[in-house]
Amino acid sequence: MEILSQDEGGVGSASVGHDPVVPPGRPGPRRRRRGRLWGVPWVVLGGWVLVVLVAGMFAAKLGDVQRNEAVDYLPANAESTQVARIQGGLPGGDAMDVQIVYRRDGGLTPADREAAAAGIADVVARHPLVGGSGPAAQESVDHTTLRYALSVDRRGAEPDDIVPDIRTLVERHPDGLSVRVGGPGGITADMQEVFASIDGTLMLAxxxxxxxxxxxTYRSPYLWIVPLVCAGVAVAVATATVYGLVRAFGITVTGQSSGVLTVLVFGAGTDYALLLVARYREELRVHERPLEAMFAALRGCGPAVLASSGTVVVGLLCLTAADLNSSRGMGPVGAVGVVCALAVMTTLLPAILVLLGRRVFWPFVPVFGSTPKLGRGAYARIGTAVSRRPIAVLVAGVVLLGAGALTAFGLPGALRQSDGFTKKPESIVAQETLSAAFPEQSGAPIAVLARSERAAGVLAAVGSTAGVEHVRQGRTADGWTEILAFAKDRPESAGEHATIERLRAVPDARVGGPTAQQMDTAHTTARDRRVVVPLVLLAVLLVLIVLLRSLVAPLILVAAVGLVWAASLGLGGLVFEHGFGYAGVDAQTPLLTFVFLVALGVDYGIFLMHRVREMALRGDSVRIAAPAALETTGGVIASAGFVLAATFSVLALLPLVSLVELGFVVAVGVLIDTFLVRTFLVTAASVALDRWIWWPGPLSRRPARGTTGTRPVQPPVSSRKMAV
Known part of the structure; x- marks a missing residue:
């Protein structure tokens, strides 16, 4: 592909307007200014090459600092989190609890028991245990299942290293005898294995x-490569930047937030690229030189792109007010990704496009001096239809969204840990086997901590608590004593929840463990919604007010995306329960989908209303400007919505229910916002309110030309000759 200079007029470059006549040998002021600017794209490109070379050295290291332990996903101030931290400092705090389950449906044979004992001996010989010699086997009443509970010393090793080795050591057994490794250590190892594959899977997809x-979208053999390469650069720079923040400030990065970072940068970055390229194509029709056209495009759509990214950044930063560690850590990680996407798409992308010249659009090259064909597209017809009956369209759309929002009240219950995988890994199968074989006891003990001087009284009180099968004292150190309580009810059942609530009423006791952590997470996410949701709404509203110089238009946009979120969440709940067969909705899904949909979904309203305001500043009536702006921006916003929805739907490829639910709700919400809210509702509301859409700004008081109907779209505001 031939690289064109920024001074080349390109195809059809007939001159319109000339520089002032100057004496021979003396360049005019405009040409002198162009001469000073001709090297800007090369400087920008060279600068980004250096940035990428530096970022490449650190981007791959982000996986080394990811934290996927249970504490990293727990509420920061919850009682169960405090218990987990104290347990980590007790003797054997680095221990990893593993349960090895042997089962034969027809009943265990003597050879099965011998094979199980030999396998456990191999495990103990290779992996030292905390607390003494090898464990004794526990056999079920029906003699079909053997259970070995091991507390493995994990100092210097991670669960995803230890557990696979244990599974290899116990895989030798007679035919017909199954063996599975589970317990907290097995679940953690399976989770870490999933997170280890997330980055590569999401990047490729x-x-x-x-x-x-x-x-x-572009129908060009060349043009699509440029935004794609720029998106890849943005991901690399964002990943390296997040790694630097972890090292400098110790922010928490989980596998979940790392995966969302990749999707967010690709989705948001491509959206910004689509908007800029579309505006650049328009400007190439009225500017002879690509450099001038790019400056005009940046000036025209820059405020909308900046406001769009600002809403996402501000919305994500509101997550720092959350108490759930994983949600709070996702805020700065996502914000860094959006800032990097914005920086790349407003500097590197324009530089490359200018250097390549207008022929990068081949075979649909925008000819200098030409005019686009208007008034015959789908969005022109939609704009005309909406402008004729705006009230009817608005009412119908609100009723439709409201009906969908009502389904959000019927969401299935909270997702249990055992239901967190789309395909059950070995650890979850082991847990289900234990629950069926030993229904009289919980699969994992409830951890109770007490000050050592009061441990005897707490131990007695815990043992006499209703719902507790038996108790035993664990470790003691640093003034704390661990008490392990085994519930009568199944893990994560309503009965075990009630038992934990009663234990928390015991004086001087602090209660933790897997089920207590699940309970605290559900409670904390409800609290986080009450705190974060108003912050996000207020922050996004303020950004829109600054951009649009209005109060009415921002309120309409925010209310619309709020309805979109509720409708998408309700639809998602129906699909999760009756379509995918999921047992519940992850506790984080409502809050995270709200933040992403409000921050990202309002972008398309920004793109549309910014163009309406641009035309209103020329003196056009909103009743004319809104349909015309819809015709101008309809195609590019539709493409952007498709891209963003598709990138978030990539999360459905992962085997974690929480990420599948997040991706589905956001993707559906973006599509609803793109093709219903922005196309029909926002346009109808603008036409119906006319200049009052800008109240109380100055545009609400300015007389406008034209009151009804539509007209061909004028060339961009920047169509006048620019002094570059």
Missing amino acids: SVLVVAVLLML
């Missing part, structure tokens, strides 16, 4: 999805 959609 995101690249493929974005590449296909860009090719369909």
Whole structure:
């Protein structure tokens, strides 16, 4: 592909307007200014090459600092989190509890018991245990299942290293005898294995999805490569930046937030690229030189892109007010990703496009001096239809969204830990086997901590608490004593929840363990919604007010995306329960989908209303400007919505229910916002309110030309000759 200079007029470069006549040998002021600016794209490109070289040295290291322990996903101030931290400092605090389960449906044979004992001996010989010699086997009443509970010393090793080795050591057994490794250690190892594959899977899937959609959008053999390469640069720079923040400030990065970072940068970055390229194409029709056209495009759509990214950044930073560690850590991680995407798409992308010249659009090259064909597209017809009956369209849309929002009140219950995988790994199968074979006891003990001087009284009180089968004293150190209480009811059942509540009423006792952690997480996410949701709404509203110089338009946009979120969440709940067969909704899903949908979904309203305001500043009536702006921006916003929805739907490829639910709700919400809210509702509300949409700003008091109907879209505001 031939690289064109920024001074080349390109195809059809007939001159319109000339520089003032100056004496021979003396360049005019405009040409002198162009001469000073011709090297800007090369400087920008060279600067980004250096940045990428530096970022490449650190981007791959982010996986080394990810934290996927249970504490990293727990509420920061919850009682169960405090218990987990104290347990980590007790003797054997680095221990990893593993349960090895042998089962034969027809009943265990003597050979089965011998094979199980031999396998456990191999495990103990290779992996030292905390607390003494090898464990005794516990056999079920029906003599089909053997259970070995091991507390493995994990100092210097991670669960995803130890557990696979244990599974290898116990895999030798007679035919017909199954053996599975579970327990907290097994679940952690399976979770870490999933997170280890997230980054590569999401990167590859995101690249493929974005590449296909860009090719369909641009219908050019070259153009789609440029935004895709820039998105890849943004991901690399964002990953390296997050790694630096972890090292400098100790922020928590989990596998979940790292995966969302990749999707967010590809989705948001490609959206910004689509908007800029579309505006650049317009400006190439009225500017002879690509550099001038790019400056005009940046000036025209820059405020909308900046406000769009600002809403996402501000919305994500509101997550720092959350108490749940994983949610709070996702805020700065996502914000860094959006800032990096914005920086790349407003500097590197324009530089490359200018250097390549207008022929990068081949075969649909925007000819200098030409005018686009208007008034015959789908969005022109929609704009005309909406402008004729705006009230009817608005009422119908609100009723439709409201009906969908009502389904959010019927969401299935909270997701249990055992139901967190789309395909059950070995650890979950082991847990289900234990629950069926030993229904009289919980699979994991309830951890109770007490000050050592009061431990005897707490131990007695815990043992006499209703719902507790038996208790035993564990470790003691640093003034704390651990008490392990085994519930009569199944893990994560309503009965075990009630038992934990009664134990928390015991004086001087602090209660933790897996089920207590689940309870605290559910309680904390409810608290976080009450705190974060108003913050997000207020922050996004303020950004919109600054951009649009209005109060009415921002309120309409925020209310619309709020309805979209509720409708998408309700629809998601129905699909999760009756379509996917999931047992519940992850506790974080409502809050995270709200933040993403409000922050990202309002972008399309920004793109539309910014163009309406741009035309209103020329003196057009909103009744004319709104349909015309819809026609101008409809195609590019539709493409952006498809790209963003597709990138978030990539999360459905992962085997974690929480990420599948997050991706599904956000993808559905983006599509609803793109094709219903922005296309029909916002346009109808603008036409119905006319200049009052800008109240109390000055545009609400300015007389406008034209009151009804539509007209061909004028060239961009920047169509006048620019002194670059």
